[in-house]
Amino acid sequence: MSDDQYAYGVLVSEIMSQQTQIERVAEYWRRWTRRWPTATALSRATIEEVNDEWAGLGYYRRAKYLLEGAKYVANELDGRYPRTVEGLTKIPGVGPYTASAVASIAFGAPSAAIDGNVHRVVTRARMIRGDPLKGEAAKTIRRVAESLMDRNRAGDFNQAMMELGATTCAPANPKCGSCPIASWCDGLREVERTGGTFKVTTFPESAKKAEKRQEQRAFVVARRRDGASFSYLLAKRPETGLLAGLWEFPNALIANETDKKFGARPSADVSSAQDAVCDALRASARWTRASDVAAGKVVHVFSHIRQVMHYAVYDLERDENDALNDDGVPTAVIAENPDRELRWFPASAFEDDGVFSSSVAKLYARASKTSTKSSGAQKRRRDARETNASENQPSIASFFAPKSS
Numbered sequence: 001m002s003d004d005q006y007a008y009g010v011l012v013s014e015i016m017s018q019q020t021q022i023e024r025v026a027e028y029w030r031r032w033t034r035r036w037p038t039a040t041a042l043s044r045a046t047i048e049e050v051n052d053e054w055a056g057l058g059y060y061r062r063a064k065y066l067l068e069g070a071k072y073v074a075n076e077l078d079g080r081y082p083r084t085v086e087g088l089t090k091i092p093g094v095g096p097y098t099a100s101a102v103a104s105i106a107f108g109a110p111s112a113a114i115d116g117n118v119h120r121v122v123t124r125a126r127m128i129r130g131d132p133l134k135g136e137a138a139k140t141i142r143r144v145a146e147s148l149m150d151r152n153r154a155g156d157f158n159q160a161m162m163e164l165g166a167t168t169c170a171p172a173n174p175k176c177g178s179c180p181i182a183s184w185c186d187g188l189r190e191v192e193r194t195g196g197t198f199k200v201t202t203f204p205e206s207a208k209k210a211e212k213r214q215e216q217r218a219f220v221v222a223r224r225r226d227g228a229s230f231s232y233l234l235a236k237r238p239e240t241g242l243l244a245g246l247w248e249f250p251n252a253l254i255a256n257e258t259d260k261k262f263g264a265r266p267s268a269d270v271s272s273a274q275d276a277v278c279d280a281l282r283a284s285a286r287w288t289r290a291s292d293v294a295a296g297k298v299v300h301v302f303s304h305i306r307q308v309m310h311y312a313v314y315d316l317e318r319d320e321n322d323a324l325n326d327d328g329v330p331t332a333v334i335a336e337n338p339d340r341e342l343r344w345f346p347a348s349a350f351e352d353d354g355v356f357s358s359s360v361a362k363l364y365a366r367a368s369k370t371s372t373k374s375s376g377a378q379k380r381r382r383d384a385r386e387t388n389a390s391e392n393q394p395s396i397a398s399f400f401a402p403k404s405s
Contacts (some may be wrong), residue, residue: 007081007106008039011069014098015062022166028057039081042067043074047245059303060246060357065093083107105155112145113158117165123204124169124187132204174200212306218273219251219311221367222281223290229347232364233281233316236341242302246357247343249364250277254310270310278314281342287314298366300359309359313367 012032016025032053036042042050047067054063069091073079081102082088088099103109112118119132122141130137149157168175176188187200222233234247254273278287290313298309350356350364 003106004079004081005038007102008037008042008070008073009033010102010105011081011094011098012066014101015066015093016057018062019059020057024057028054036070038079039070039073040079042070045070051246055356056358058358060243062093064244068092069094081106083109085109085111101158104158108152108155110149110151110154112142112149112154113162114142114145115162115165117162117169118145118158119165119204120171121161121165121169121181124174124200125181125185127186127190127203129203129205131206133206137205172201176200212301212304214256214306214308215253216255216308216310217251218254218270218277219249219309219363220274220277220281221249221311221313221363222278222287222316223313224316224344226344226346230368231344231346232350233342233344234360236343242305243357243359246360247345248357248360249311250281251309252277271312274310274312274314286317288317289313290315293367293369296366298363300362302359307359309363311363311367 009029013025013029016029016032035053036045045067047064050063050067051060054060057063072091073081082090083103085096085099085103088094088102089096094102097113097115100109100111100113101115104111104113114122119141122128122144123132123137126140126144128137128140128144132138132141145161164180168179176182176185176191179185179188182188185200187198187203190198191200223230224233233250235250237243237246237248239245252273254269281287293313295310295312298311300307300309347368350361350368356364
């Protein structure tokens, strides 16, 4: 394995591990690197293929960053990764932590990689007060981490610190009695001095998280008869913002938390909003509300938004004279929606492909009267668990074992 392929593998694991438990990352990492073993291979993929492989990990923006970063490395750097932290941060989607992790692990660069696990270890060991993400506290954490690091084994040090924070110096129930750095942990000494009154879990300190923004939206689950089943019309989201570039059922905002009526939306408000969505799809008389599926609502919680999704199912009664594009969408609909990409997806896409976000899978499951257990991402995770149970699958750590000389 070349140094650049090794760096690519480290980068993929680091991006996947952000906001996701490492146990879940292992199966995704193995499948991803088998499909795209190098940055150059990944650079040839489409965003749809990348999202399909990513389905179930959440925070799809990370997948987009991996693709954009791979294209940058393949096209601008001839497939070679920079050997320095500064050079790595120029790659789209690579921040200071990720750059330090890749540089130290893959290339031995003497730079401390500071993530949430390291915040926890260092702030407890030296009782550093303040928000670890900014200001003087952040500077102190880096200074301490850099002073502890063996500059000749920076990669090993960074991985050891991450492992220590993830396993022993845990967020809620730290195993202080078996901690290898217990003898010089100021936090533990304070616990002993106060007879247990003080808790090491006081650290790290952080600013209070902002409350989730709440909103209510009206969704139109537009379908057409396709043999014995249905196909569903979805619109592609903008390439920036929440769930960038992913597919969703057409919808419109009907209320947010600043609206005095947010708590109880009158059914007329929901219906009128859904009618407006249909109008945007050139509703006229060809869209009719389905009588065999009850309308309803589904609640989905994103990282910073709690969304109430009011939905209703509509059938398309297409005029035989309507021209269709290659995706089977009436050209008249396309003409009236020039800024949105629309496409019909068969029901099997929701059940097998796993290309949709969990919110779309949840809405489809409710509107089509199916179980959410058949969503693509969940099916994939279930199949992976069954496979892992029957195979002696190595841990992700084994993929990053020191390279033999």
